[in-house]
Amino acid sequence: MKIITIAICLGFPFLSLVSQSTENKLNVLDRKAYERSIQKNSNKELINLEKKIPGITLDIKYATRDNFTKQVIYKEPKAFARKPVAEALRKANLEFLQLGxxxxxxxxxxxxxxxxxxFEIVGDTRYVASPKTGSRHNKGCAIDLTLVDQKTKRELSMPTEYDSFRKEAWAEASVSDPEILKNRTILISTLSQYGFRVNKTEWWHYDFLDCSGFEVLDIPFEELE
Ligand SMILES: [Zn+2]
Incomplete structure:
Protein backbone atom coordinates (compact mmCIF):
# COMPACT_ATOMS: atom_id res chain seq x y z
CA MET A 1 0.00 0.00 0.00
CA LYS A 2 2.83 2.34 0.88
CA ILE A 3 4.23 2.15 -2.67
CA ILE A 4 0.82 2.94 -4.17
CA THR A 5 0.31 5.92 -1.87
CA ILE A 6 3.74 7.31 -2.63
CA ALA A 7 3.29 6.67 -6.35
CA ILE A 8 -0.07 8.47 -6.42
CA CYS A 9 1.33 11.37 -4.36
CA LEU A 10 4.26 11.69 -6.71
CA GLY A 11 2.02 11.43 -9.74
CA PHE A 12 3.43 8.19 -11.14
CA PRO A 13 0.32 6.37 -12.34
CA PHE A 14 2.42 3.73 -14.09
CA LEU A 15 4.07 2.64 -10.83
CA SER A 16 0.73 2.45 -9.03
CA LEU A 17 -0.66 0.18 -11.77
CA VAL A 18 2.29 -2.17 -11.50
CA SER A 19 2.01 -2.61 -7.73
CA GLN A 20 -1.77 -3.02 -7.92
CA SER A 21 -1.58 -5.85 -10.45
CA THR A 22 0.91 -7.62 -8.17
CA GLU A 23 -1.54 -7.30 -5.27
CA ASN A 24 -4.41 -8.73 -7.31
CA LYS A 25 -2.52 -11.82 -8.39
CA LEU A 26 -3.98 -15.01 -6.90
CA ASN A 27 -1.79 -16.52 -4.20
CA VAL A 28 -1.58 -20.25 -4.99
CA LEU A 29 0.43 -22.41 -2.60
CA ASP A 30 2.45 -25.41 -3.75
CA ARG A 31 3.31 -28.29 -1.41
CA LYS A 32 6.36 -26.62 0.14
CA ALA A 33 4.50 -23.36 0.82
CA TYR A 34 1.57 -25.37 2.23
CA GLU A 35 3.90 -27.28 4.57
CA ARG A 36 5.34 -24.00 5.85
CA SER A 37 1.80 -22.66 6.37
CA ILE A 38 0.69 -25.64 8.51
CA GLN A 39 3.76 -25.22 10.72
CA LYS A 40 2.48 -21.75 11.57
CA ASN A 41 -1.19 -22.73 11.82
CA SER A 42 -2.10 -26.39 12.32
CA ASN A 43 -5.74 -25.67 11.37
CA LYS A 44 -4.54 -25.37 7.79
CA GLU A 45 -3.70 -29.06 7.58
CA LEU A 46 -5.66 -31.02 4.97
CA ILE A 47 -7.26 -34.03 6.65
CA ASN A 48 -8.06 -37.30 4.88
CA LEU A 49 -11.83 -37.49 5.40
CA GLU A 50 -12.11 -41.22 4.82
CA LYS A 51 -9.71 -41.82 7.72
CA LYS A 52 -11.06 -39.09 9.98
CA ILE A 53 -14.80 -39.73 9.72
CA PRO A 54 -16.07 -43.22 10.63
CA GLY A 55 -18.85 -44.44 8.37
CA ILE A 56 -18.49 -42.03 5.45
CA THR A 57 -18.23 -43.27 1.89
CA LEU A 58 -16.49 -41.74 -1.11
CA ASP A 59 -17.72 -41.54 -4.67
CA ILE A 60 -15.17 -39.16 -6.14
CA LYS A 61 -16.65 -38.42 -9.53
CA TYR A 62 -13.64 -36.52 -10.88
CA ALA A 63 -11.50 -39.64 -10.43
CA THR A 64 -13.78 -41.28 -13.03
CA ARG A 65 -15.24 -40.29 -16.39
CA ASP A 66 -18.66 -40.02 -14.77
CA ASN A 67 -18.60 -36.24 -14.43
CA PHE A 68 -19.56 -33.23 -16.54
CA THR A 69 -16.13 -33.08 -18.22
CA LYS A 70 -16.30 -36.77 -19.25
CA GLN A 71 -12.59 -36.88 -18.39
CA VAL A 72 -10.62 -38.37 -15.51
CA ILE A 73 -9.39 -35.31 -13.61
CA TYR A 74 -7.94 -36.87 -10.43
CA LYS A 75 -5.42 -39.72 -10.38
CA GLU A 76 -6.79 -41.02 -7.08
CA PRO A 77 -10.27 -41.07 -5.50
CA LYS A 78 -9.46 -39.13 -2.32
CA ALA A 79 -11.22 -36.54 -0.19
CA PHE A 80 -9.42 -33.97 1.97
CA ALA A 81 -10.52 -30.83 3.84
CA ARG A 82 -8.93 -28.37 6.26
CA LYS A 83 -8.92 -29.50 9.89
CA PRO A 84 -11.90 -27.43 11.20
CA VAL A 85 -13.95 -28.39 8.12
CA ALA A 86 -13.21 -32.09 8.67
CA GLU A 87 -14.08 -31.80 12.35
CA ALA A 88 -17.43 -30.09 11.62
CA LEU A 89 -18.22 -32.74 9.03
CA ARG A 90 -17.41 -35.52 11.51
CA LYS A 91 -19.89 -34.03 13.99
CA ALA A 92 -22.58 -33.62 11.33
CA ASN A 93 -22.09 -37.25 10.31
CA LEU A 94 -22.67 -38.40 13.90
CA GLU A 95 -26.04 -36.70 13.73
CA PHE A 96 -26.86 -38.28 10.37
CA LEU A 97 -25.90 -41.70 11.78
CA GLN A 98 -28.53 -41.29 14.51
CA LEU A 99 -31.11 -40.92 11.74
CA GLY A 100 -29.83 -44.04 9.96
CA PHE A 119 -12.36 -23.60 -17.08
CA GLU A 120 -10.46 -24.70 -20.19
CA ILE A 121 -13.21 -27.25 -20.90
CA VAL A 122 -16.30 -25.16 -20.06
CA GLY A 123 -15.02 -21.59 -20.48
CA ASP A 124 -17.96 -20.03 -18.65
CA THR A 125 -17.75 -18.74 -15.08
CA ARG A 126 -21.50 -19.19 -14.61
CA TYR A 127 -20.81 -22.93 -14.41
CA VAL A 128 -17.20 -23.24 -13.20
CA ALA A 129 -14.96 -21.11 -11.00
CA SER A 130 -12.69 -18.57 -12.63
CA PRO A 131 -8.96 -19.41 -12.43
CA LYS A 132 -8.50 -15.74 -11.48
CA THR A 133 -10.14 -16.35 -8.11
CA GLY A 134 -10.10 -20.11 -7.63
CA SER A 135 -12.90 -21.76 -5.67
CA ARG A 136 -13.53 -22.69 -2.06
CA HIS A 137 -12.86 -26.28 -3.08
CA ASN A 138 -9.29 -25.14 -3.87
CA LYS A 139 -9.03 -23.84 -0.30
CA GLY A 140 -10.12 -27.17 1.22
CA CYS A 141 -13.20 -25.39 2.45
CA ALA A 142 -16.10 -26.78 0.42
CA ILE A 143 -17.60 -30.25 0.16
CA ASP A 144 -19.91 -31.82 -2.43
CA LEU A 145 -21.94 -34.56 -0.82
CA THR A 146 -25.17 -36.43 -0.38
CA LEU A 147 -26.67 -38.89 2.10
CA VAL A 148 -26.84 -42.66 1.88
CA ASP A 149 -28.70 -45.25 3.92
CA GLN A 150 -26.25 -46.26 6.62
CA LYS A 151 -26.77 -50.00 6.08
CA THR A 152 -27.40 -50.42 2.35
CA LYS A 153 -25.18 -47.46 1.30
CA ARG A 154 -27.85 -46.59 -1.27
CA GLU A 155 -28.20 -42.89 -2.01
CA LEU A 156 -31.26 -41.12 -0.66
CA SER A 157 -33.46 -39.61 -3.37
CA MET A 158 -32.53 -35.99 -4.05
CA PRO A 159 -33.92 -33.43 -6.52
CA THR A 160 -31.31 -34.09 -9.25
CA GLU A 161 -28.15 -36.02 -9.94
CA TYR A 162 -24.78 -34.58 -8.87
CA ASP A 163 -23.42 -31.66 -10.94
CA SER A 164 -26.72 -31.12 -12.71
CA PHE A 165 -26.94 -27.69 -14.37
CA ARG A 166 -30.76 -27.84 -14.22
CA LYS A 167 -32.90 -25.40 -12.27
CA GLU A 168 -34.22 -28.28 -10.13
CA ALA A 169 -30.74 -28.46 -8.58
CA TRP A 170 -31.19 -25.07 -6.92
CA ALA A 171 -31.26 -25.38 -3.14
CA GLU A 172 -34.67 -23.70 -2.91
CA ALA A 173 -36.23 -25.14 -6.06
CA SER A 174 -39.75 -26.40 -5.46
CA VAL A 175 -40.03 -30.17 -4.99
CA SER A 176 -43.32 -32.03 -5.36
CA ASP A 177 -42.16 -35.40 -3.97
CA PRO A 178 -42.42 -35.20 -0.14
CA GLU A 179 -39.67 -37.75 0.42
CA ILE A 180 -37.20 -35.87 -1.75
CA LEU A 181 -38.13 -32.65 -0.03
CA LYS A 182 -37.59 -34.27 3.38
CA ASN A 183 -34.17 -35.65 2.36
CA ARG A 184 -32.96 -32.32 0.98
CA THR A 185 -34.23 -30.48 4.07
CA ILE A 186 -32.44 -32.84 6.49
CA LEU A 187 -29.22 -32.47 4.51
CA ILE A 188 -29.27 -28.67 4.29
CA SER A 189 -30.54 -27.97 7.80
CA THR A 190 -28.26 -30.42 9.62
CA LEU A 191 -25.15 -29.19 7.82
CA SER A 192 -26.11 -25.58 8.51
CA GLN A 193 -26.02 -26.36 12.26
CA TYR A 194 -22.35 -27.29 11.85
CA GLY A 195 -21.25 -24.18 9.96
CA PHE A 196 -21.93 -25.21 6.35
CA ARG A 197 -23.99 -23.14 3.92
CA VAL A 198 -25.58 -24.73 0.89
CA ASN A 199 -24.79 -23.23 -2.51
CA LYS A 200 -27.75 -21.43 -4.03
CA THR A 201 -27.68 -23.38 -7.30
CA GLU A 202 -26.33 -26.75 -6.12
CA TRP A 203 -28.09 -28.75 -3.38
CA TRP A 204 -24.94 -30.92 -2.97
CA HIS A 205 -22.36 -28.12 -2.48
CA TYR A 206 -21.58 -26.85 1.03
CA ASP A 207 -19.22 -24.00 1.90
CA PHE A 208 -17.72 -24.01 5.36
CA LEU A 209 -18.28 -20.46 6.55
CA ASP A 210 -15.20 -19.92 8.71
CA CYS A 211 -12.48 -20.13 6.07
CA SER A 212 -10.64 -16.86 6.44
CA GLY A 213 -6.90 -17.22 5.91
CA PHE A 214 -7.12 -20.48 3.97
CA GLU A 215 -5.21 -20.08 0.72
CA VAL A 216 -5.84 -21.64 -2.68
CA LEU A 217 -3.70 -24.79 -2.91
CA ASP A 218 -2.27 -26.65 -5.86
CA ILE A 219 -1.11 -29.98 -4.47
CA PRO A 220 -2.17 -33.26 -6.10
CA PHE A 221 -3.64 -35.87 -3.74
CA GLU A 222 -0.68 -38.20 -4.21
CA GLU A 223 1.61 -35.56 -2.67
CA LEU A 224 -0.52 -35.16 0.43
CA GLU A 225 0.24 -38.52 2.04
ZN1 LIG B 1 -18.85 -27.99 -5.10
Whole structure:
Protein backbone atom coordinates (compact mmCIF):
# COMPACT_ATOMS: atom_id res chain seq x y z
CA MET A 1 0.00 0.00 0.00
CA LYS A 2 2.83 2.34 0.88
CA ILE A 3 4.23 2.15 -2.67
CA ILE A 4 0.82 2.94 -4.17
CA THR A 5 0.31 5.92 -1.87
CA ILE A 6 3.74 7.31 -2.63
CA ALA A 7 3.29 6.67 -6.35
CA ILE A 8 -0.07 8.47 -6.42
CA CYS A 9 1.33 11.37 -4.36
CA LEU A 10 4.26 11.69 -6.71
CA GLY A 11 2.02 11.43 -9.74
CA PHE A 12 3.43 8.19 -11.14
CA PRO A 13 0.32 6.37 -12.34
CA PHE A 14 2.42 3.73 -14.09
CA LEU A 15 4.07 2.64 -10.83
CA SER A 16 0.73 2.45 -9.03
CA LEU A 17 -0.66 0.18 -11.77
CA VAL A 18 2.29 -2.17 -11.50
CA SER A 19 2.01 -2.61 -7.73
CA GLN A 20 -1.77 -3.02 -7.92
CA SER A 21 -1.58 -5.85 -10.45
CA THR A 22 0.91 -7.62 -8.17
CA GLU A 23 -1.54 -7.30 -5.27
CA ASN A 24 -4.41 -8.73 -7.31
CA LYS A 25 -2.52 -11.82 -8.39
CA LEU A 26 -3.98 -15.01 -6.90
CA ASN A 27 -1.79 -16.52 -4.20
CA VAL A 28 -1.58 -20.25 -4.99
CA LEU A 29 0.43 -22.41 -2.60
CA ASP A 30 2.45 -25.41 -3.75
CA ARG A 31 3.31 -28.29 -1.41
CA LYS A 32 6.36 -26.62 0.14
CA ALA A 33 4.50 -23.36 0.82
CA TYR A 34 1.57 -25.37 2.23
CA GLU A 35 3.90 -27.28 4.57
CA ARG A 36 5.34 -24.00 5.85
CA SER A 37 1.80 -22.66 6.37
CA ILE A 38 0.69 -25.64 8.51
CA GLN A 39 3.76 -25.22 10.72
CA LYS A 40 2.48 -21.75 11.57
CA ASN A 41 -1.19 -22.73 11.82
CA SER A 42 -2.10 -26.39 12.32
CA ASN A 43 -5.74 -25.67 11.37
CA LYS A 44 -4.54 -25.37 7.79
CA GLU A 45 -3.70 -29.06 7.58
CA LEU A 46 -5.66 -31.02 4.97
CA ILE A 47 -7.26 -34.03 6.65
CA ASN A 48 -8.06 -37.30 4.88
CA LEU A 49 -11.83 -37.49 5.40
CA GLU A 50 -12.11 -41.22 4.82
CA LYS A 51 -9.71 -41.82 7.72
CA LYS A 52 -11.06 -39.09 9.98
CA ILE A 53 -14.80 -39.73 9.72
CA PRO A 54 -16.07 -43.22 10.63
CA GLY A 55 -18.85 -44.44 8.37
CA ILE A 56 -18.49 -42.03 5.45
CA THR A 57 -18.23 -43.27 1.89
CA LEU A 58 -16.49 -41.74 -1.11
CA ASP A 59 -17.72 -41.54 -4.67
CA ILE A 60 -15.17 -39.16 -6.14
CA LYS A 61 -16.65 -38.42 -9.53
CA TYR A 62 -13.64 -36.52 -10.88
CA ALA A 63 -11.50 -39.64 -10.43
CA THR A 64 -13.78 -41.28 -13.03
CA ARG A 65 -15.24 -40.29 -16.39
CA ASP A 66 -18.66 -40.02 -14.77
CA ASN A 67 -18.60 -36.24 -14.43
CA PHE A 68 -19.56 -33.23 -16.54
CA THR A 69 -16.13 -33.08 -18.22
CA LYS A 70 -16.30 -36.77 -19.25
CA GLN A 71 -12.59 -36.88 -18.39
CA VAL A 72 -10.62 -38.37 -15.51
CA ILE A 73 -9.39 -35.31 -13.61
CA TYR A 74 -7.94 -36.87 -10.43
CA LYS A 75 -5.42 -39.72 -10.38
CA GLU A 76 -6.79 -41.02 -7.08
CA PRO A 77 -10.27 -41.07 -5.50
CA LYS A 78 -9.46 -39.13 -2.32
CA ALA A 79 -11.22 -36.54 -0.19
CA PHE A 80 -9.42 -33.97 1.97
CA ALA A 81 -10.52 -30.83 3.84
CA ARG A 82 -8.93 -28.37 6.26
CA LYS A 83 -8.92 -29.50 9.89
CA PRO A 84 -11.90 -27.43 11.20
CA VAL A 85 -13.95 -28.39 8.12
CA ALA A 86 -13.21 -32.09 8.67
CA GLU A 87 -14.08 -31.80 12.35
CA ALA A 88 -17.43 -30.09 11.62
CA LEU A 89 -18.22 -32.74 9.03
CA ARG A 90 -17.41 -35.52 11.51
CA LYS A 91 -19.89 -34.03 13.99
CA ALA A 92 -22.58 -33.62 11.33
CA ASN A 93 -22.09 -37.25 10.31
CA LEU A 94 -22.67 -38.40 13.90
CA GLU A 95 -26.04 -36.70 13.73
CA PHE A 96 -26.86 -38.28 10.37
CA LEU A 97 -25.90 -41.70 11.78
CA GLN A 98 -28.53 -41.29 14.51
CA LEU A 99 -31.11 -40.92 11.74
CA GLY A 100 -29.83 -44.04 9.96
CA UNK A 101 -27.93 -42.14 7.25
CA UNK A 102 -24.32 -41.31 6.52
CA UNK A 103 -22.43 -38.89 4.30
CA UNK A 104 -21.22 -39.79 0.84
CA UNK A 105 -18.66 -37.41 -0.64
CA UNK A 106 -18.50 -36.56 -4.34
CA UNK A 107 -15.70 -33.99 -4.07
CA UNK A 108 -13.83 -32.07 -1.37
CA UNK A 109 -10.44 -30.31 -1.63
CA UNK A 110 -9.78 -29.75 -5.33
CA UNK A 111 -6.24 -28.92 -6.51
CA UNK A 112 -6.12 -25.57 -8.32
CA UNK A 113 -4.91 -27.28 -11.53
CA UNK A 114 -8.30 -29.03 -11.74
CA UNK A 115 -10.13 -25.69 -11.57
CA UNK A 116 -7.95 -24.41 -14.42
CA UNK A 117 -8.81 -27.54 -16.41
CA UNK A 118 -12.56 -27.15 -15.78
CA PHE A 119 -12.36 -23.60 -17.08
CA GLU A 120 -10.46 -24.70 -20.19
CA ILE A 121 -13.21 -27.25 -20.90
CA VAL A 122 -16.30 -25.16 -20.06
CA GLY A 123 -15.02 -21.59 -20.48
CA ASP A 124 -17.96 -20.03 -18.65
CA THR A 125 -17.75 -18.74 -15.08
CA ARG A 126 -21.50 -19.19 -14.61
CA TYR A 127 -20.81 -22.93 -14.41
CA VAL A 128 -17.20 -23.24 -13.20
CA ALA A 129 -14.96 -21.11 -11.00
CA SER A 130 -12.69 -18.57 -12.63
CA PRO A 131 -8.96 -19.41 -12.43
CA LYS A 132 -8.50 -15.74 -11.48
CA THR A 133 -10.14 -16.35 -8.11
CA GLY A 134 -10.10 -20.11 -7.63
CA SER A 135 -12.90 -21.76 -5.67
CA ARG A 136 -13.53 -22.69 -2.06
CA HIS A 137 -12.86 -26.28 -3.08
CA ASN A 138 -9.29 -25.14 -3.87
CA LYS A 139 -9.03 -23.84 -0.30
CA GLY A 140 -10.12 -27.17 1.22
CA CYS A 141 -13.20 -25.39 2.45
CA ALA A 142 -16.10 -26.78 0.42
CA ILE A 143 -17.60 -30.25 0.16
CA ASP A 144 -19.91 -31.82 -2.43
CA LEU A 145 -21.94 -34.56 -0.82
CA THR A 146 -25.17 -36.43 -0.38
CA LEU A 147 -26.67 -38.89 2.10
CA VAL A 148 -26.84 -42.66 1.88
CA ASP A 149 -28.70 -45.25 3.92
CA GLN A 150 -26.25 -46.26 6.62
CA LYS A 151 -26.77 -50.00 6.08
CA THR A 152 -27.40 -50.42 2.35
CA LYS A 153 -25.18 -47.46 1.30
CA ARG A 154 -27.85 -46.59 -1.27
CA GLU A 155 -28.20 -42.89 -2.01
CA LEU A 156 -31.26 -41.12 -0.66
CA SER A 157 -33.46 -39.61 -3.37
CA MET A 158 -32.53 -35.99 -4.05
CA PRO A 159 -33.92 -33.43 -6.52
CA THR A 160 -31.31 -34.09 -9.25
CA GLU A 161 -28.15 -36.02 -9.94
CA TYR A 162 -24.78 -34.58 -8.87
CA ASP A 163 -23.42 -31.66 -10.94
CA SER A 164 -26.72 -31.12 -12.71
CA PHE A 165 -26.94 -27.69 -14.37
CA ARG A 166 -30.76 -27.84 -14.22
CA LYS A 167 -32.90 -25.40 -12.27
CA GLU A 168 -34.22 -28.28 -10.13
CA ALA A 169 -30.74 -28.46 -8.58
CA TRP A 170 -31.19 -25.07 -6.92
CA ALA A 171 -31.26 -25.38 -3.14
CA GLU A 172 -34.67 -23.70 -2.91
CA ALA A 173 -36.23 -25.14 -6.06
CA SER A 174 -39.75 -26.40 -5.46
CA VAL A 175 -40.03 -30.17 -4.99
CA SER A 176 -43.32 -32.03 -5.36
CA ASP A 177 -42.16 -35.40 -3.97
CA PRO A 178 -42.42 -35.20 -0.14
CA GLU A 179 -39.67 -37.75 0.42
CA ILE A 180 -37.20 -35.87 -1.75
CA LEU A 181 -38.13 -32.65 -0.03
CA LYS A 182 -37.59 -34.27 3.38
CA ASN A 183 -34.17 -35.65 2.36
CA ARG A 184 -32.96 -32.32 0.98
CA THR A 185 -34.23 -30.48 4.07
CA ILE A 186 -32.44 -32.84 6.49
CA LEU A 187 -29.22 -32.47 4.51
CA ILE A 188 -29.27 -28.67 4.29
CA SER A 189 -30.54 -27.97 7.80
CA THR A 190 -28.26 -30.42 9.62
CA LEU A 191 -25.15 -29.19 7.82
CA SER A 192 -26.11 -25.58 8.51
CA GLN A 193 -26.02 -26.36 12.26
CA TYR A 194 -22.35 -27.29 11.85
CA GLY A 195 -21.25 -24.18 9.96
CA PHE A 196 -21.93 -25.21 6.35
CA ARG A 197 -23.99 -23.14 3.92
CA VAL A 198 -25.58 -24.73 0.89
CA ASN A 199 -24.79 -23.23 -2.51
CA LYS A 200 -27.75 -21.43 -4.03
CA THR A 201 -27.68 -23.38 -7.30
CA GLU A 202 -26.33 -26.75 -6.12
CA TRP A 203 -28.09 -28.75 -3.38
CA TRP A 204 -24.94 -30.92 -2.97
CA HIS A 205 -22.36 -28.12 -2.48
CA TYR A 206 -21.58 -26.85 1.03
CA ASP A 207 -19.22 -24.00 1.90
CA PHE A 208 -17.72 -24.01 5.36
CA LEU A 209 -18.28 -20.46 6.55
CA ASP A 210 -15.20 -19.92 8.71
CA CYS A 211 -12.48 -20.13 6.07
CA SER A 212 -10.64 -16.86 6.44
CA GLY A 213 -6.90 -17.22 5.91
CA PHE A 214 -7.12 -20.48 3.97
CA GLU A 215 -5.21 -20.08 0.72
CA VAL A 216 -5.84 -21.64 -2.68
CA LEU A 217 -3.70 -24.79 -2.91
CA ASP A 218 -2.27 -26.65 -5.86
CA ILE A 219 -1.11 -29.98 -4.47
CA PRO A 220 -2.17 -33.26 -6.10
CA PHE A 221 -3.64 -35.87 -3.74
CA GLU A 222 -0.68 -38.20 -4.21
CA GLU A 223 1.61 -35.56 -2.67
CA LEU A 224 -0.52 -35.16 0.43
CA GLU A 225 0.24 -38.52 2.04
ZN1 LIG B 1 -18.85 -27.99 -5.10
Missing amino acids: YSIKIFDAYRPYAATVKF
